[in-house]
Amino acid sequence: MDAHAKHEGPLPPLWHYGETEHDPISTKTLGFWLYMLSDALIFAGLFAAYGVLDQPMNAAGGPGIAKIVHPVAAFWQTIAVLSSVLAYSLATVALKTGNRNGVLAGIIAAIVLGIIFVGLEFADFASLFAIGATPDTSGMLSAFYILVATHGLHMMFGILWMLVLIPQIFLSGFNTAVVTRLLNLRLFWQFQASVWVCVYVFVYLRGTIQ
């Protein structure tokens, strides 16, 4: 008993000849989007933990969130990360015309701005350590540090990725592999900036008005 009716007339072709390979850049980009989905869920988990642990009782007598965050200091970080994304986007605009110097200039500017961001974060952490607001002080501070530092680690990873890409652009030019990496790094970099916007709003701005 089979549901399939017999095919009328001559059989259609049974085998497919010629190119079936899909565009390697779009396959890799799809995979990278999926990776970013998992990365987004890591941040979702961390934001959830922060949302649970930023109650006054979680400060456990230590400094509250309003004492340790400063919206203006983090504002300069926001400017740095958003300008870094702008610089990187200009690099991908230059990529469209194959302008190697334009791409390199954009990436180097993005690296410099990224390092400024990470440096400001280190300075921020150092000043907090100086007043004794360390991660092991309270549950609230633990959540603050791990959330912000996880984002910072992602930023450092992005900077490392750009540093690796610069010699690859010199060595092999804009071949498929390098272009794929450049495009996926753009996704990664813009995503980290979006995460920072959430961190700035939920941790820094919201913390100040608490």
Add this chain to the structure above:
Amino acid sequence: MFVQLQGAWSPLFGRLTLDSIPYSNPIIIFAFAFSVIAGLAVVIPVLYYGKVGYIFREWICSVDHKKIGVMYIILGLVMLFRGFVDGMMIRTQQVMADGPHSPGFLEAQHGYIPPSHFDQIYSSHGTLMILFAATPILTGLGNVIVPLQIGARDMAFPRMNAISLWLTVMGAMLVMASLFIGDFSDAGWVGLTPLTELPYSPSVGVDYWMWAIQISSIGTTLNAINIITTIIGMRAPGMRWDRLPIFTWTTLSTSIIGLTAFPILGVALALLGADRYLGTHFYTAGLGGNLMLYTDLFWIWGHPEVYFLVLPAFGILSEVIPTFSEKPLFGYITMVAATFAIAGISWSVWLHHFFTMGAGPMVNTFFSVATMLVGIPTGVKVFNWILTMYRGRITYTTPMLWSVGALLLLLIGGLTGVMLANPAINYTVHNSVFVIAHFHCMVLLIAFTIFAAIIYWFPKVFGFTLDEHNGKMFFWTFCIATTVVFTAMFTLGFEGETRRLDYLYDPDWMPMLIVEEIGIGFYCLSVFYFFRMLYVSIRDREKNRCGADPWGTARTLEWLTHSPVPFYNFAVTPQVHELDELAWRRANNCEALMPETYDPIHMPKNSMVPIIIGVFAFGFGFGMVWRIWWMAGFSLLAIIATVIISSFTPDPGYTITAEEMRRLEERKEPPGIVADSHIPRPMAEERIV
């Protein structure tokens, strides 16, 4: 900021000292001897026949999705065996330690296992069975079958596929290492806080548990990315979404769950790690920590993980039952819809694992209703399978027996599940072995379908069928064992036995404990028949050689190519015309037509990168467990360096010409993952410049 440790620490060896090796425990000595003998039984033939280079080049460095899948399944079966031995020890301890007058042996007051060791055994039983047995076997099946079912040559990212495998293997190796060096977690496989916090679990056990899961779950996440990309991007021409086989659909939905759930587990464990290593206060009892945060995060992963396991099992049933009923699957669209409905609901039921925490009636009601909702799509599936069998021409081959058995287990496990979804009942039986019997019915349903799948697809991969007589003996002994053990366990649950007891205080439980032990005897018998099935089948393999479709009634695309499958899967990519392509070709008498001309094809090269990353991942895990900072730091840097170096080397793959394809297709000897290894595959060279 770093935490103060109890006990000694040295820069060179961290917390590791000679005393960490439990050489005074006879049970562990026996386990060690057994592992060494089993390991030598593999290593000595490899050395004797001079196959080290072959194993390294053609298996360990392989990027072939079938070989990777087979290695996943072998890993899962070995871990399943170890998990079974753990279960056997738990049952034997309980039957020996019932009542105040029960005798004690070895160092135990009652039974033969002292409490802390017993706690490690049930913790490793749970961790192994869920994460290192069921998960790798189902991942491996997806790896082997999905590219064949959609007519692809390989996965979208073959090298990342191998990395996923080796990360999972190294996670399992960490659990094995914990048996002989140090100890394993004694806080249960769930690892509830604050019990897993450093003050309450100061030994390395929790660290082993944490890093093993963390490393292997990175592998599972990468594999999910790979499977989803493969299914979306690599389908053969004509393989539209409404023609996708159900197993591929369920693997897609399960990968979506895996991709979204495992990062949450990563966060839950990373925060626990921060508590244990950096002294933070996420889950501590004091200083602003929140214990329930861990429970919530863990089960937000944990419940989707259950469906991560059960959905491919449902996919297997949906392949096996139509094949042996000689009918198309009843209700294809409702089956797909039910699959995604279950996957969606899986995200909104996690709180039913802790109804008794006191969340209040409104919250409990929400999660109770959500949990009962799962019954609806699952019911749709069960009726679809029954209606597929209805008026079909059923042949009770071994895979079909396992499938029908799985349906009965699904019924028992599902109905007790709906009972447990009611908070009022849940308060009564919470933490009793009734719950244990319920979820063992569900995971054994998964085990039943795993055995159905292994027997069903074995001839596709290896080119000969498995012995039916021993397969059926394996099924019946396993089935009787399951019935005997878990009927008794449901009863004990109603009699009030709570879970995880190393000493049972009520002598009235004795009769049912003895019944359970008899069931364990049947399980041992089934293990014997499993090995006998493998032995007899491999011995008689020439007699049992089979063609492309050994069952004669298979319906999906993977049965179109040769058995065993050559390394290039399909000589020419098939054009798909209908749902159940092979059944369509059979109806049109063209299922045996092979292509007459060939195209050159493009294949990926083998690579050493995945195993190097795997070995350093083990080094990182081991270094972190024992707090050997130089080892962990060096391994982490080495992983990053390996990735960077390999990114400098383009991997163009290699091409097989049309003439070579004709020669391969017309050769006399059978192809397949074993025989094809004589066709040397180029190895990618990793270098800068």
